[in-house]
Amino acid sequence: MVRTRPLKVALLGCGVVGSQVARLMTTHAEDLAARIGAPLELAGVAVRRPDRVRAGIDPALVTTDAEGLVTRDDVDVVVEMIGGIEPARGLIEAAFKNGAGVVTANKALLAQDGPALHAIAAEHGADLYYEAAVAGAIPLLRPLRESLAGDTVNRVLGIVNGTTNFILDRMESSGAGYGEALDEATALGYAEADPTADVEGFDAAAKAAILAGIAFHTRVRLDDVHRQGITEVTAADIASARRMGCTVKLLAICERAGDGRSVTARVHPAMIPLSHPLASVKGAYNAVFVEADSAGQLMFYGPGAGGAPTASAVLGDLVAVCRNKLGGGRGPGESAYTQLPVSPMGDVVTRYHISLDVADKPGVLAQCALVFADHGVSIDTVRQSGKDGEASLVVVTHRAPDAALTATVAALRELDTVHDVASIMRVEGE
Numbered sequence: 401m402v403r404t405r406p407l408k409v410a411l412l413g414c415g416v417v418g419s420q421v422a423r424l425m426t427t428h429a430e431d432l433a434a435r436i437g438a439p440l441e442l443a444g445v446a447v448r449r450p451d452r453v454r455a456g457i458d459p460a461l462v463t464t465d466a467e468g469l470v471t472r473d474d475v476d477v478v479v480e481m482i483g484g485i486e487p488a489r490g491l492i493e494a495a496f497k498n499g500a501g502v503v504t505a506n507k508a509l510l511a512q513d514g515p516a517l518h519a520i521a522a523e524h525g526a527d528l529y530y531e532a533a534v535a536g537a538i539p540l541l542r543p544l545r546e547s548l549a550g551d552t553v554n555r556v557l558g559i560v561n562g563t564t565n566f567i568l569d570r571m572e573s574s575g576a577g578y579g580e581a582l583d584e585a586t587a588l589g590y591a592e593a594d595p596t597a598d599v600e601g602f603d604a605a606a607k608a609a610i611l612a613g614i615a616f617h618t619r620v621r622l623d624d625v626h627r628q629g630i631t632e633v634t635a636a637d638i639a640s641a642r643r644m645g646c647t648v649k650l651l652a653i654c655e656r657a658g659d660g661r662s663v664t665a666r667v668h669p670a671m672i673p674l675s676h677p678l679a680s681v682k683g684a685y686n687a688v689f690v691e692a693d694s695a696g697q698l699m700f701y702g703p704g705a706g707g708a709p710t711a712s713a714v715l716g717d718l719v720a721v722c723r724n725k726l727g728g729g730r731g732p733g734e735s736a737y738t739q740l741p742v743s744p745m746g747d748v749v750t751r752y753h754i755s756l757d758v759a760d761k762p763g764v765l766a767q768c769a770l771v772f773a774d775h776g777v778s779i780d781t782v783r784q785s786g787k788d789g790e791a792s793l794v795v796v797t798h799r800a801p802d803a804a805l806t807a808t809v810a811a812l813r814e815l816d817t818v819h820d821v822a823s824i825m826r827v828e829g830e
């Protein structure tokens with residue numbers, strides 16, 4: 401039975417995602433009411449630019465006073481779609497203190513202040529849901545938090561940023577330039593307000609921190625995540641990957657390390673074989689593998705960015721928070737009881753693909769090979785091609801600690817015969 405008194409929703413921000421949340425709340429009103437057991441009503445929409453025409457939104461609901469909106473007595477749920485740290489954080493805190501549940505897609509804020517926000521939510525008996533914050537429309541956080549709560553997750557690996565996947569895909573499939581592909585991703589609503597967050601890997605690192613925290617029941621801060629974006633990936637890297645039967649993807653990898661006594665979290669471009677399922681993830685799609693003791697390997701795949709797909713995840717959370725409100729309970733809070741330390745990147749065991757420009761003379765190959773051997777790094781393959789008295793040397797290593805690989809590259813740079821270390825990329829997924 402649907403009760404007649406509506407649950408009131410304050411929407412903060414009406415941009416790419418917020419406008420889709422408002423639209424779906426209207427067009428799906430009857431179904432949402434039936435699923436929740438009470439109708440939803442927009443209490444107000446806080447915006448920065450009130451003069452803008454917003455199709456389907458009653459102008460009487462539009463306000464620039466977000467603070468006033470979230471502290472209204474009649475607001476049951478606050479949907480924060482502004483992004484960034486402030487004023488989003490202050491508004492969410494005010495909502496909790498007012499007894500409202502919160503739905504947000506704000507990974508930057510959660511990666512920085514998740515534990516504090518969870519604590520305030522718990523203190524006030526309020527819900528904090530954020531499925532849209534990681535991998536857009538894909539149900540991922542709730543499966544980790546709820547469906548896998550009885551299992552032990554050992555690894556989470558995947559593509560969690562739509563913008564960078566879109567750019568790399570365009571560069572590879574249509575030969576588009578980096579800037580052109582980024583402009584296209586921005587126009588399609590995939591990129592963050594400041595796309596540096598996407599291309600420098602901050603967005604994926606924030607998502608990795610959130611994922612690692614939930615998967616391993618611990619706390620991982622943004623600063624704990626090794627981060628490298630895609631700004632240095634060149635067309636030559638992509639072509640070299642192709643020659644090896646690989647493609648280049650920006651990956652987020654969170655793993656248990658040291659016999660399960662610590663964790664690692666990293667975001668960086670990597671070459672993966674074309675036969676790997678992640679290689680066929682195109683455009684702004686995301687895909688995440690979760691490996692757990694009993695469940696084995698699970699794969700989550702779907703749209704990772706964009707207004708309507710992201711709004712789908714937001715609406716799902718909104719329904720959950722409203723159901724909890726009506727039932728008088730709250731959803732799961734933070735689970736960080738394991739308190740596992742985060743190991744440095746140097747401890748991660750990985751493979752490297754290294755392109756060197758070297759002098760084309762006898763003994764150079766042996767000299768370079770010795771540097772690898774001196775650092776305990778075993779070589780898998782070497783490809784050499786000559787050009788104008790110089791040779792291009794492409795070395796792919798076997799698995800070795802990242803610290804050993806970093807030291808190897810530093811020592812190679814010291815050799816007079818090595819003119820340039822043209823590119824270094826990790827190899828994953830084999």
Ligand SMILES: NC(=O)C1=CN([C@@H]2O[C@H](COP(=O)(O)OP(=O)(O)OC[C@H]3O[C@@H](n4cnc5c(N)ncnc54)[C@H](O)[C@@H]3O)[C@@H](O)[C@H]2O)C=CC1
Pocket residue numbers: 412413414415416417418446447448449466481482483484487505506507508532533536589590591592593704705706707710
């Ligand atoms: N666009 C996407 O594909 C996805 C976005 N997200 C997250 O969703 C959130 C919103 O992202 P978008 O909608 O893409 O951003 P957007 O930039 O399109 O929308 C944000 C809106 O908030 C408004 N705003 C800024 N300050 C405000 C204030 N003080 N009061 C009221 N409104 C204010 C801006 O004018 C803008 O219209 C961010 O946290 C983002 O990281 C998450 C997943 C996917």
Ligand SMILES: N[C@@H](CC=O)C(=O)O
Pocket residue numbers: 533534535536560561562563564590591592598603704705706
């Ligand atoms: N900018 C983000 C949006 C979704 O989280 C991305 O491109 O993935």
Ligand code: NA
Pocket residue numbers: 531532533534535536537538539540541713
């Ligand atoms: Na999601």
